[in-house]
Amino acid sequence: SFGGPTLYENPHYQSPNMHRRVIRSITAAKYRERQQVKDVQKLRKKEPKTILPHDPTADVFVIPAEEKPVEIQWVKPEPKVDLKARKRRIYKRHRKLQQKMSRGSAK
Template sequence: MHRRVIRSITAAKYKEKQQVKDVQKLRRKELKTLLPHDPTADVFVTPAEEKPVEIQWVKPEPKVDLKARKKRIYKRQRKMKQRMDRGKTK
């Protein structure tokens, strides 16, 4: 009697596992239900900028060379230059 009860318990466990597998297979085969469109989903969607169809071959503007600019004359240099100019005119 004891052995019969043990076998029936193990058989019940096996049958339960098989039923769970069958239910999982059926769920996979079922068509998934589509949720209705959520109006708040479009809040963060931003339209992308349209790219030009044709590429325009335009020469880029030349860059300003900062080193080529005149060097700044400081106060001491201006005074020296004024003294030199005064000495030449006298």
């Protein structure tokens, strides 16, 4: 039943084990590449930064500013009124309306 010449041959056939092996190797390659990128980034951080020489034209428009006196605030500032809290406050008419609604749904 299985003897005789081959009827069909697939040149691209890959055994299931080989397929799993390829997938694992791809995953490992991704991991290795990420590690290499991290190593390169660490090396770049450790490299001394190139410092540009001082530009003499940068100080052309610099005007010495007056030193301001340090002010100490002795009185605590008044707290700001929270408008949102006032809006969220339930007024008496709303409480009564809610009580009526809750009694009506309880029946």
